[in-house]
Amino acid sequence: MAKFYTKEHEWVEMAGAQATVGISEHAAHELGDITYVELPKIGKSVKQFDALAAIESVKAASDIYAPVSGKVAEVNQALNDAPELVNQGAESQGWICKLDGVNEAELGALMDAAAYDVYLKGL
């Protein structure tokens, strides 16, 4: 299944009605060495583009917004002890959480990989 991106540099990938969410490689690079990921509480419901989690590096902190609405089903516990996983693979082992009950129609408001690339070039 394809990945979609937000302007705030989150990515989302669907598997059935479940979405895996993280921050883009670009965002991870911009932040530098990640020192902490504040994971959302399991069971928390979020609307699309609401604050979902937060991420910190030595000199920066930023919110992570929900690319789609849903309910937090699972979080990447490994990040508690190894936030550097986000630097090692922001779009693979550095995923943040999984959302249930996602409405695929919301993906329409996001960019696909090619569009995101163009967007990054314009920054």
Added chain:
Amino acid sequence: MELIFEKSVSGRTGVRVPLSDVPKAASLPEAVRRQEPVRLPEVGELDLVRHYTNLSRRNFSVDTNFYPLGSCTMKYNTKVTENAGGLFASCHPMLALLPGGDSLVQGPLSIVYELERQLAEITGMEEVTTQPLAGAHGEMTGIMVIAAYHKARGDEKRKYVIVPDSSHGTNPASAAMAGYEIVTVPTAPYGDMDLDLFRQAMNDEVAAVMLTCPNTLGLFNPHIAEICAIAHQGGALTYYDGANLNAILGKVRPGDVGFDVIHVNLHKTFGTPHGGGGPGSGPIGVRGDLVRFLPTPRVVRRVDGSYAVEDHPEGIGRVSDFFGNFAIMARAYAYITMLGREGLIEVSEQAVLNANYIMARLKEEYELPFDQTCMHECVFSASRQVQNGVHAIDVAKYLIDRGFHPPTVYFPLNVKEAIMIEPTETESKQTMDAFIEVMLEAAQLAKEDPERLHEAPVTTPVGRLDETRAARMQQVCCE
């Protein structure tokens, strides 16, 4: 260097505790007794003195190095004001709050009162309170006063505070702590808060707008009167962050311009030492109809010329236990009194001259994002050096090797690779010339030998430290 705890030898004792002249009492009940003695280091006095003397030598400081840390006003602090501030060491503040106790502490009360009068005249405000313990504490106190004002008028819908994006981080943080939501207005290409965007942001839910002037780019905003008028028209009050007052003593009084509340940083403008991070002191001044909301208690002067401590029942309550960081206030009072009117004006004139001199001498080599006459500080960007892979932080570290404390490089956030230089009035041309030479040298090295800058500092007890490791390990005390 070892930690003091690592120098501990079991059984060694330091300072002798006073001898007892009373019988030993029965011990405390078990349930409230401490189980183990506090694990403090066991060192002799000489161990202690060497340890902290040697530690101190690992610091740069104003008394040892030029310290042009922008936004922090690291001026030289005179020794006589140190002596003056130390004269009150044994005065217990509770005395002033005892029934009849204020008559015993007329000296310190007169300083609180007179310092408040001096600061009121300097800022053009009606009344001042010295209770806030630092600039940020003053900001919060000021915003609490503003909240009390709106509330007293039954105007409870106001829930926003407007700050420009160049504002110091404490401004939005203080307003948030006082319960407000923050609206941030971007900086226009001319270096000040964008007036049109500000107008759009103003509405009848805005409680206050907080401005810093000169702002953190070192620029004087000529539109401040207009901003006050727009804010007042919308029913909002205006807050002046006076941390940069060193630039405008005797030149501009925020109260005259139409600001409602101001805080000043005694530890910056009024020459008190910075203590490795504090203590500071952040008195606030307010216009006439806000006086009743100032914190309790107030020091007043009776008709017979004596001073008294009075409750201030309509005020916002207390923001600190007594009258503020008194020994710091006493130093500032001594400073203002010693310099007098002409001395204070000279401070601002020379501070502005020094900053413009450095700006003029460095702008050939360093990018100046806002190329206009500056006030007490100038802000460059290392953007040209970045093209050779050299960042502001590399220039900063090289300065350390050459014996200069670096300028501010992590702020303001709206200038990438900022290098914010505030020389202050107490530095001589010769000191600044030496600094300028090294800055130019760094610019040269950035082109020819960037590695030299990346490796800096090499003369310090430790090289660049791994901050990521620190943040991940969270080792904040020893076992």
Added chain:
Amino acid sequence: MGYCPNTPDDIRDMLAAIGAASVEELFAPIPAELRAKSFNLPPGMSELELLRLMREKAASCGADITPFIGGGIYDHFIPAAVDHLASRAEFYTAYTPYQPECAQGTLQALYEYQTTICRLTGMEASNASLYDGGTAVAEAALMSLRITDRHKVILDGSVNPLHRGIVTGYLHGLSAQAVHVAPDGCASDLARLMSSIDDETAAVIVQSPNFFGSVQDFRELAQKAHDHEALLIVSCYPIAMGLVASPGEMGADIAVGEGQSLGNHLSFGGPYFGFIATRKRFIRNLPGRIVGETIDHQGRRGFVLTLQAREQHIKRHKATSNICSNQSLCALRGLIFCASLGRKGFEELAQLNYDKAQYAKSVLAAVRGVDLLNSGATFNEFTLVLPKDAAEVVQRLLDKGMAAGVPLGQYYPGMERALVVTVTEKRTKDEIDRLAALLEEVLWS
């Protein structure tokens, strides 16, 4: 005059480099209509005149009064080394250690300070200081709101009333609720505190020793708070930590307090410092600067400001606090004070305070018509009930050179005859006996 060193020649050269004709020209960005309407200050003076003036003011400073007063601020002995070492200009005239390589002195000292605070309070993580005791209690309350995501704080009435005032002001702005639980005599009303805790409660705040001088066991209270996933905040008097169970031992989640008694002069109200320490798992919720250990590229140990992403210069309105300048130098004094006394000396000092207060208690409670109000243990303060209005008695004793204590009427309506007496190691047996004699005299002659 303004300690500006530049000569007229320097100034001329500098103006030439700038391309300005005069210094006044540099103020051209300030429009005429914004210029100061007044700047009416007297002319300056010389060092000699200044010192004369300041000494005159310092002469009426209550120096001849024997203080049996505390109320959070205590007259303790300060080893000479504290003043000498903390006055080193390299500590004194530096600022926040943003550039760690040239600030290892301050950073290592603050790391040692944090360690000292953790050991005193029985906690695992301390910051590098807050403004004072009152704002420290307030910051702890705000911290508990963030950790629990709740809005109610239970405030024990035996917490210093000045501090309670500050906490209430801080909570008010955030529309958080403060529930006040009145003390039971001189003690915290543990039963009522416990029954006030519910699933909305962020924290319970108590003080040890409390404002009346009483020392209590809060273990059960801690348990009850934890059962409801609420926190226990204990404000403590650091000198007492040499003898009295620490917040950590009693199960507290956050320990705070006023640090003045650790080597800081009375100075008519400041500067002092507040301390705050907590469990490691709450470290990201701490306000203010924190120093952490790390290494450089050669593996050498060094210290840096860490977890800065909590702070205002990065997180702005989402920061854990607005604090920027703190009370570093006062914290350094606290560290040097503790290190000069050391493990044994610190315990002896606490014992001495306790012994003297116990002696004073017995002598003063023996004065005709005077009763002791504390039913349980106390440290170096205790509460007496007098046969007359305590404020009047205090005022009359002040005339005789004795600050006999803090009368409670202004803080606790209904307790007009109660007086809190403080006895530190600096009060001699003679002074205590004299206080008893004068008290007897004022009450009965």
